[in-house]
Each structure stands twice: as structure tokens, then as C-alpha cells.
Amino acid sequence: MKSAAGSVGMNRFRKKRTWRNTWEGMIPKLLLLCALISILTTLGIVFTLIVETASFFQDVPFVQFITGTEWTALFHGSQQQFGVLPLITGTLLVTMGAAMVAIPIGLASAIYLSEYAPDGLRRVLKPILEILAGIPTVVYGFFAFTFVTPLLRNFLPEMGVFNALSASIVVGIMIIPMIASLSEDAMSSVPRGIREAAYAMGSTKLEVSLKVVVPAALSGIIASFVLGLSRAIGETMIVTLAAGATPKMTFDPTESIQTMTAYMVQAAMGDISFGSTVYKSIYAVGMTLFVFTLVMNLLAQYISRRFKEEY
């Protein structure tokens, strides 16, 4: 064996080198394939949504879909109406409500954590916010349905079991950690020197926070609001459990409504046949949702790039 190995030693060495070179050459290609998965995912999402939505618009005219004020997709036969506006207003109602909860609390938390909190307290508070961010949305939905709604009904006895108010509050709570941590990141990156200058001029902490730090970090803060709201638009389980399944055009938060996401869940769980108009309507609503969130995400990116303060 030994002599055999010796006689072909050179050859073996070269073979090994070749194999290794091939392997080295293959690696980037294999890794590129991995990287392409994310591109293919986007293409897949856009492609499936467009194909099925286009097919949906052959059954229901586009104008009727986008301007219709009745959404009764799950009714039978001629009573079916596919006007997406009630689902959009339902989504916006919940999103606005969530914004009213999450923006003040999230921003105030961010200011506290970035400017006021002593180090020890910050080390306790930040993990708690992270836990809050890691709680599954179905758990928030359970909380909305079994705790927040009964609590609210003590004050508003005429309000139904399903209402937009409870869902809005809990969706707002869900996005507080996101707004707080993104805004805090933006504020912490404001250079120390600017704060020191303001303090040296005799400013109080509040004046430094509101007139120096917040304006300097404004692009990041606004971007965090937009991202948080985009998250609220796409939220599914809380609104499905707490806001109900009655699509209607109302801005009264005590009423039961239906959001775009909640409709998609309801339709997917129902007994609908593949290829029917109702089946395709899931894609049309999904497309609308996708466009909404995409625009908001691009807007957030634009704001944080365009209005970034450079130091």
C-alpha cells in the first residue's frame, strides 16, 4: 500500500487539487442559488397575486371592485357583491386606532429609554419590551377577546362582543415595542455633542429631548411610525378574533367590522371551491393588502434615506 501510494503520490495530489478547485468554484454558485430564493419569493408573491387577481377581474370588473361599497363575497349566488371599500375602511379604522395608541406611547417610551432612564432601569425595561414584541399575535387576539373587550363593555355596555375598538387598542399595544425600539435606535444615534451643547446653554432635559434629539432623529422616528402602521395593516389574528366578520363602511369604533386580512382568513377557513370567484377574491384582497404595505414600506425607506441627518 505504502509503495503504491508513493508511486501515484503526485497524481493523487493533483487529483485532490482539482477536486478542491472544482468545489471552490461551485461554492459561490450554490450560495448564489440560496440568495436567489429571496428574489424568487418576491417574484412568486407578485406573480401569483397578479395571475389570480387578473382572473378575478374577469369575473368582477376592476372599477366595481375598487369603488363598490358592499362586500358580501361569502353570500350565495346573485347576492354576492365584491366592493373592497368596506374592507379597506375596516382596515384603516383599526390602523388609525392602533396609531392613536402606539404612536404617543411608543414615542414617549423611546424618549424615556433614550434620554431619561437610568442604566439599571433601561436594562430591565428593554428586555420586557422585547418579550412583548415576541408574543405571538394569536395570544394578543386571545387577550383582546377575553380581557380587553369585556373590560371595555363595562364602560360601553351597548357595544357588541366584536368591535373595532378592542382590536385597535390591542393592535396598538402590539406595535408599541416596534415603534419604541426603532425610535430609540434613531435617538441613540444622535451624537452626544449636540445634546451637550444644548445642556451647556441651560436647557432642561425635556427641552433637549423635544427640541434637539427628536428633530435630529425625526427621519428614523417617522420611519418607525410608518413601519409600525404597515405592520398594523397586515395584522391578522387580533382583528380576526376581536373585530368581527361584518364588512361595513363605518368609522364608529364600537361597531363590528372586517379587515382585509380577517376576510382572507374567513374565506380560507370556509368551504370554498378552488377556482371560484370567491377563491380568487382572496388573491384580489391579498393584492390590495400587498400594495398597501409595500407602499408604506417603501415610504419608510424613502423617509429614512431622504431626510437622514448626517453627522
Next chain:
Amino acid sequence: MSAEEVLIHQNKRPKAPALLTDHDGDRRIGTRKMLNQIAHGLFLLATLVGVVVLAVLLLDIFKMGWKWLNLDFLNSFASRFPAQSGIKAPLWGSLWLIAVTAPLTFIFGVGTAIYLEEYAKKNWFSRLIQLNISNLAGVPSIVFGILGLTLFVRQMKLGQSVLAGALTMTLLILPIVIVAAREAISSVPSSLRQASLAMGATRWQTIYKVVLPYSMPGILTGTILALSRAIGETAPLIMVGAVTFIYFTPGNVFDAFTVLPIQIYTWTGMPKAEFQNLAGAGIIVLLAILLTMNALAIILRNKYQRRNG
């Protein structure tokens, strides 16, 4: 220091307010300090909202579910009768889902991160991938469910199987893993890479034996956190069709399945109050799994860090 600020520090009102443009200069330092104190209290209060909500939420869940939690609950299937109901099928379904999702996301996520950090040239293509990943992270999870329904369930004819669900979940959490892995890989000092290359190691040997071990704690933490997101996701799996009541545990990846969040969702929506207790008990189990995964992330990270140190 300007004239009016001197006055402010002497706690006097400036004589000529007409010259002042800044409203705060107009106020006494006492008022300004008081405003600061009030704001301090309000900011603290706002921060505590999160803490209080978390406490109330946990209390609500434990109050509802604690009494219903026992071995029978873990070991029986769902039933019309609350007292006999359990989470055997969804618990095993969730574990199967994670077991299949974990290796897929790890391989694809770390592969993408290595490509972007170590191989890709800084051109339009790598910028496109980057932009694409950050946009994917913002797509609602239910939209991934639609993709899973169309691509995996219908086109690939995987049906409403564990594999279809796991592939959907993989696509959903891939952006999170990629971002975490990239961060971990880019934090490897370039001197380590150069030392390895200078010793005659090839590019891949350097990545495999130097870069990856060094960045593994960060990669593992990111992957486990992403998986804990996957284990709590409901909407995409409803779209993929993991909804029906299931009275068996999956035997292979092509079996039908349900998961804990879907069972919790179903029980929460049921009219009988006892089912909400069951949902509470299910949430306790779900949160326990999440807690275990997070603890695992910390332990793994510490272990690797010691080896590196």
C-alpha cells in the same frame, strides 16, 4: 451666554420679552424644571404601559388556563367536550413544523448571508437582493400564506402537509435569519480572514473553518429567534390549510397537521366559555415552548462564545 439667558439663570423675567423669539426663554427656570419633571413622569408612565400590559396579559392567561393544564391535556386530542380535550395533535404538529423548518432556514439563510458578505460584488445585483430582503421582511405574513397555498399546496401538489407548511414558514422567516447571519458574519474581524488566507487556506476553507465558527453564536441566536417567530405564526398556516380538526400526530412530512396557534385560535372563537380556558392552557404551553427556545439560544451562544474565547 446671551443677555436673556443670564436673566433666566438669575431667575428673573427678561425685561424685554418683545425681543425674544424663543418661547422657553420667556419662562422662568422653575416652570421649565417643573415641566421637565412632569414630562419625566409621563414618559416613565408610557414606558410602564408595556410592563403593565405584559403583566395583565400573563395574569389573564394563567387565570384562564392554569387549572386546565395537566398531562392529559398534553396527551389527548381535541374533542367536543372541553374536559376531554387536549393538544396532542397541535403540539406534535408544531414540533414537526419546527423540525422541518429549522434546517431549511438555517441552510438557505446562512448560505445567502455568506454569499452577500463574502462573495457578492458590490453591484446592482447585490443591492437588488438586499433591497428585496428588507422589503420581504415587511410583507404581511398572510401574503406568504397565499404564496404557500398557490406554490406548495397547489402547484407542487404537496397538499395541506407538514412540508408545505414548513416551506411557507421557511420563506417567511428567511429574511430575519439572513439579516442576523449577515450581521454576525460582518462582525468577524478581517484580520482573522487574512491570517487564514495567508496560511494557504482557500476562500471556502477560511469561511468554513474561521468565519462561520466565529459568527456561529450570532447566527444561532438569530435563527432560533426567527424560529420562535415561526412557532407563533397562525395566519399563513391557516391559508396553507392546517385548519381542520386533526385526530392523529403526523407520521411523516406529507401528513396533514395542525399547530398550537391554530388550535388556540379555534378554541378562543368557540362560544362555550370552557374552550377559552383550554385556549389559555394552550397559550401557556406555547409560551413555555417559546421560553425554552429563547433559553436555548442563550445557552448555545454562551457555549460557543466560551469555545471561541
